[in-house]
Amino acid sequence: RPHVKAAERFHRWHSHFGVMRDMQNASTLPARARRARFDTIIQSVEPKTRETYSAGLARFHEFCDAQRVPEEKRMPASDFLLSAFVAHHAGRVGKSCVDNWLAGLQLWHNLHDAPWLGNRALTAAAKGVHKLAPASSSRARRAPVTVEHMRRLGEHLDLADSFDAAVYAAAAVAFRGCCRLGELVVLSAATYDATRHVGRGCVIERGTSVSGVHFRRVRLPWSKTSGAAGADVILSASRDGVCPVTALDNHLAVNSGAPLDVPLFAWKDRHGSWCPLTRSWLLKRCSAVWSACGMATVHGHSFRIGGATDLLLRGVQPAVVAVQGRWKSRAFLQYWRNVESVIPDFIDRA
Template identity: 60%
Template sequence: MLLAAPPPLPQVPAATSPPPVLLAPRPPRAQRKNSTLCASPFRPHVRAPERFRSWSSAYSVLRDARNAGVLPQGARDTRFSTILSSVEPKTLATYSAGLLRFHEYCDEQNVPESDRMPASDFLLSSFVAHYAGKVSRSCVENWTAGLQLWHNLHDAPWHGARALCAVSKAVAKKVPPTSVRPRRPPVTVEHIRCLRRHLDLSNTCDAAVYAAAVFAFRGCCRLGEVVTPLRAPFDPSRQVSRASPVTFGRNPEGVSYTSIRLPWTKTAGVRGAEVVLTSSADDICPVLALRQHFSVNYDVPEDAPLFAWTAEPGSWKPMTRELLLSRCTEIWAANGLDKVQGHSFRIGGATDLLLRGVPPAVVAMQGRWSSRAFLQYWRNVEVILPTFIARARAGVTMESLGAAVNRMEVELV
């Protein structure tokens, strides 16, 4: 860390918030009561993310035997693991639902094992058509991606083509109302101010909670880039640590800022990204929040997570997603504010910047969006649009408007 360690404080109040509980690995769940999946030696009962490692087929067994004449077991295992690691664990659990539904459908229709891999375009499109009007298009896309991954793992050709594409488009037109989730509400400035009023910033845990919340809000960050998952060990190659480069500085105009390097992000992967937090004159300044956290939690070691907090003298605890949301929800509920989810910090941060008149291209840069995908995060659109329209200058020509749009497109590439 580039920041010099602050001097030790005479006394640091003990944290009153309960420490996160590290739970033991859970055993496989019992099979769903309404599942129609038939027992098969190719599909043992395992937890969802393990299906890709454990489930096979008649084709894959024969294919692996043939490939054994080309490469030894170790090389084949390396290939398998490398392909599997291309998908994030959370996404893998989502994809595995498609694998389950596909085989349930094949069991119901008495599809032979030999036809399930490689699956024909006819079978794949029939499977998707079965769920038309029952699930959303994104659900079908995830299921299809899971099936394609399963084929890739077992060196099976993928035959999904024109029929599958046509049926997938039809599914999008028949999305049932029950599958359309309401838009997640954003964290608002009032949510953050409420935390500022009711958290004890001299308390080690509360100071870390507030700093992490302001960091995620002002930095338009995903919580997974800021705090530690409850059931996974801290990984400094994936989560930001106290040893990550942190710079406090001022720009030529005298504006204070903090720059922090994230080692990994969802979109950039191991390339990471730089988060720049600008000081604010209001009561939710991210620079001050970070300084307070570093001051109160001064004895947390460099190899700990960035928002780790002192649980008791000589020991620390990671700031987990569950602890952060639990503490925030407790305060918000007591003060009549809406309950929000983790991704709502990113949504709310982008919305707040837009409401303050920050150009959309700058908002996209702050949130590290590389495409127009950030536009889906707009909330309070009925307030945002009049704000920008009211500021529009008279006499804008079509040529200047076109040039502005072209600039934005270039910035978002």
């Protein structure tokens, strides 16, 4: 197991069982087919998630090394060994941490055609870890971006400026569209991928609903829940001072002339070059405004959390909120904030 970056562990770390199983499978399939299988399975997990999962491999082998567990016993890992590994960390980590570690180990087994033997003992140990989890293992709930945050942003940014227009548009779309920032902006110029990030050449439908509300439908080429099938973000005009339709139209006008092969929220620098709006630039500009206004600084996912919470506070049915945020399950309920205001209103209208 060479010392490599976390993202490379699944590719570079091997086991006695994995090597022997690959030799056995060589009598069934050629190397090219076996490699295609490996590459396809590993693509089932997003790169960032693989980095998180890879911690499971590291922690598992650290445990096995400390306990002098022979290499041949580590894969396939028995229910006994897996439950002992989990129990070793009881009282020090939380459930989500253990779940990620186990998901990483299961992926590692799948990649090397090893049976997964985790069973009743592992399930019981995982439940025990959850009950014994220290308070420090629970991350404080992220505060949401609010309508007031967005109003202050619109008031203090220069919406005739190329950069500020892009920032406000991206923020308004993320908030009103209940978007993940990763669906709208990039981590860096080098990470822009037209097949995964919304670009200037994307489909933007302009329309008016039967009740006269102007809207924009922005087509995403990829989303976390639908993958390459893409998804639609519906932006409805609003008269509360935070209108995503106006913000997006303003950005497209101020930054007109941008080539179709740049990110949707690209802006022009003083040298005339088109720059992608990165996540860090967006958050830094927003935080500067909010700090100057004496408001709490928020995180990237706070836009999605705040957008969902705002819709609920306005009386929008939870089912509609789920569709707007493109949630495939009731998982979006974890994003509710200000429930003390949301629930009484829904009960009162029942």
